[in-house]
Amino acid sequence: MKIENRRDEIIKSAAILFKERGYSAVTMRDLAKAMGIKAASLYNHIQSKQEILASIIIKLAEKFTTGMDTIVNSNKNAIEKLERIIELHIDVTLSNADGLASLNNDWMHLEEKNLQYFEKMRVDYEEKFRSIVREGVAKKEINSYNIEIMVFSMLSTLRTLYLWYPKKDEIDAEILKRDMISVLLKGIIPNKH
Amino acid sequence: MKIENRRDEIIKSAAILFKERGYSAVTMRDLAKAMGIKAASLYNHIQSKQEILASIIIKLAEKFTTGMDTIVNSNKNAIEKLERIIELHIDVTLSNADGLASLNNDWMHLEEKNLQYFEKMRVDYEEKFRSIVREGVAKKEINSYNIEIMVFSMLSTLRTLYLWYPKKDEIDAEILKRDMISVLLKGIIPNKH
DNA sequence: CTGCTAAACTAACGATTGTTAGTTTTATAT
DNA sequence: ATATAAAACTAACAATCGTTAGTTTAGCAG
Numbered sequence: 001m002k003i004e005n006r007r008d009e010i011i012k013s014a015a016i017l018f019k020e021r022g023y024s025a026v027t028m029r030d031l032a033k034a035m036g037i038k039a040a041s042l043y044n045h046i047q048s049k050q051e052i053l054a055s056i057i058i059k060l061a062e063k064f065t066t067g068m069d070t071i072v073n074s075n076k077n078a079i080e081k082l083e084r085i086i087e088l089h090i091d092v093t094l095s096n097a098d099g100l101a102s103l104n105n106d107w108m109h110l111e112e113k114n115l116q117y118f119e120k121m122r123v124d125y126e127e128k129f130r131s132i133v134r135e136g137v138a139k140k141e142i143n144s145y146n147i148e149i150m151v152f153s154m155l156s157t158l159r160t161l162y163l164w165y166p167k168k169d170e171i172d173a174e175i176l177k178r179d180m181i182s183v184l185l186k187g188i189i190p191n192k193h
Numbered sequence: 194m195k196i197e198n199r200r201d202e203i204i205k206s207a208a209i210l211f212k213e214r215g216y217s218a219v220t221m222r223d224l225a226k227a228m229g230i231k232a233a234s235l236y237n238h239i240q241s242k243q244e245i246l247a248s249i250i251i252k253l254a255e256k257f258t259t260g261m262d263t264i265v266n267s268n269k270n271a272i273e274k275l276e277r278i279i280e281l282h283i284d285v286t287l288s289n290a291d292g293l294a295s296l297n298n299d300w301m302h303l304e305e306k307n308l309q310y311f312e313k314m315r316v317d318y319e320e321k322f323r324s325i326v327r328e329g330v331a332k333k334e335i336n337s338y339n340i341e342i343m344v345f346s347m348l349s350t351l352r353t354l355y356l357w358y359p360k361k362d363e364i365d366a367e368i369l370k371r372d373m374i375s376v377l378l379k380g381i382i383p384n385k386h
Numbered sequence: 387c388t389g390c391t392a393a394a395c396t397a398a399c400g401a402t403t404g405t406t407a408g409t410t411t412t413a414t415a416t
Numbered sequence: 417a418t419a420t421a422a423a424a425c426t427a428a429c430a431a432t433c434g435t436t437a438g439t440t441t442a443g444c445a446g
Contacts, residue, residue, distance in 0.1 A: 021301060027403065028403080029403085038425060040407095040424085044422075044424075109218065145375055146364060146368060149376055152356075152357045153373070156349050156353040156354075159349075160345075160349040164345045164349075176342065179338040184346065230395090236435070
């Protein structure tokens with residue numbers, strides 16, 4: 001399947017351009033130029049511009065979904081689960097920072113079917129996140145601040161990791177995980193007096 | 194200047210569409226339809242699509258810049274300054290949630306001159322934010338985690354407030370401020386044993 | 387009622403969009 | 417050396433883009 005290699009190169013290249021300018025502002029001629037070929041040649045490998053976007057976003061969304069399911073089904077307390085979620089986001093960000101830009105900013109340009117599929121995954125993901133926090137509050141592992149504020153505070157940071165982490169490659173991945181866990185979680189864990 | 198009223202309506206309408214689909218995916222005909230007029234009629238009030246984008250973004254960026262300057266020049270310690278920054282973001286979000294989408298996602302579509310102006314404001318804003326955190330660490334008001342991680346963790350949450358706050362209008366603005374300050378800051382403030 | 391101006395309209399422009407059709411080049415296996 | 421298939425090419429399409437020119441309508445001042 002050598003065809004898959006070239007296809008992957010196109011998708012990788014597209015993800016970079018989509019990150020810089022957004023899906024709608026990137027033309028097939030832009031993408032072709034970045035690959036060193038003509039726009040028409042792209043169609044030997046992909047079926048449409050839309051297919052490229054879907055391939056980028058759906059693959060990543062499924063990674064988050066399966067990652068979250070593993071965490072939900074583990075025998076951990078709420079705080080440990082949140083630590084695993086932080087690690088999940090850092091790992092996915094390190095493996096595909098470019099694609100995450102599309103997932104965050106261009107998901108609304110997915111066509112009907114993939115859009116519905118994506119939106120369901122996103123809603124489910126957020127609800128599982130919310131449930132973990134609720135469970136933690138119920139068991140007094142977590143302060144009883146407004147649930148939405150806690151969830152979206154953490155989620156906002158994790159979702160935009162891709163924006164700034166690549167710039168700061170002096171930060172080791174393990175330090176990132178450790179400090180991120182402290183910064184994101186200590187604010188919601190009850191103080192010991 | 195009645196012309197300004199209609200112009201403001203167009204910009205307000207554009208901000209909503211830009212938030213939903215992004216600058217590049219919104220056509221002048223889309224915007225006109227939302228206003229109940231024809232595309233050509235828009236040009237009686239604005240000079241170009243680009244001007245609309247610049248008007249949305251620059252105005253907000255300047256609000257953040259002047260807000261930050263006031264905080265920097267105040268006689269407060271680092272934690273109090275961070276609290277003021279959180280309030281600044283919440284206030285701006287409440288007053289113009291739609292425009293913040295453009296500021297966050299479509300700034301790269303600004304033309305040369307406004308792009309440079311915006312980027313300078315953004316870099317300066319981040320540097321002032323960073324300085325406050327650094328000052329707090331030096332005076333032991335703040336834990337010495339990695340500075341970048343603390344800054345961007347807070348900034349990511351504050352910058353994406355516009356995405357979810359409008360959906361949760363059951364949250365009172367004062368509760369939002371209080372809980373947001375707790376969630377964002379307790380994680381970086383040293384524990385008392 | 388008349389004249390003026392703001393703000394809408396119709397029609398069209400040149401450029402660019404995603405994509406298709408048909409052809410040529412390149413590389414590999416026999 | 418020849419056949420085959422992958423992957424590039426040229427050329428062009430119909431649709432849509434931001435914008436302009438010129439015209440008509442609506443509301444208000446005298």
